[in-house]
Amino acid sequence: xxLFSKIIxxxxxxxxxxxxxxxxAFRDINPVAPVHLLLIxxxxxxxxxHVEECDGIVLxxxxxKAGAIAKAEGLDDFRIVVNNGAGVGQTVFHLHLHILxxxxxxxxxx
Numbered sequence: 001x002x003l004f005s006k007i008i009x010x011x012x013x014x015x016x017x018x019x020x021x022x023x024x025a026f027r028d029i030n031p032v033a034p035v036h037l038l039l040i041x042x043x044x045x046x047x048x049x050h051v052e053e054c055d056g057i058v059l060x061x062x063x064x065k066a067g068a069i070a071k072a073e074g075l076d077d078f079r080i081v082v083n084n085g086a087g088v089g090q091t092v093f094h095l096h097l098h099i100l101x102x103x104x105x106x107x108x109x110x
Contacts, residue, residue: 004040004094018069022058025069025099034102035073039066045095047084066099075101081109 006012007026014026017037028036041058045051051059063080070078078101083090088110 002044002094003092004038004096005044008040008042017073018065020065023062023065025065028098033100033105035070035075035078035100037069037073037099039069039097039099040094046093047090047095048082049084051095062097066097070099070101073099073101075099077101079105079109 003012007014008024016024016026018025018039021042023039023041025037025039028038039062041055041062043055043058045055066080078099081098081100082095083098
């Protein structure tokens with residue numbers, strides 16, 4: 001069971017900003033921007049290499065909802081990040097979107 005599964009089960013507290021039957025968004029405990037939210041599917045998926053075609057519905061809903069969540073946080077400009085594997089920074093192996101904003105970002109990242 002991952003840390004995120006425990007947050008979904010309400011075994012670990014989190015500052016939840018959005019929740020529905022399919023997903024949950026909460027504030028990152030180690031933010032790298034003034035606004036740093038994590039948006040996770042409630043159905044555990046390790047990362048993008050482990051999703052199946054049937055997961056596309058939830059993933060599409062997450063992308064749609066990410067914009068609404070960012071707007072509710074007062075963001076017009078924001079970045080969405082998905083880390084896929086330990087080599088690029090994935091530390092919790094439950095697929096999640098980072099919604100980042102509130103400061104300028106450079107390009108390319110990393």
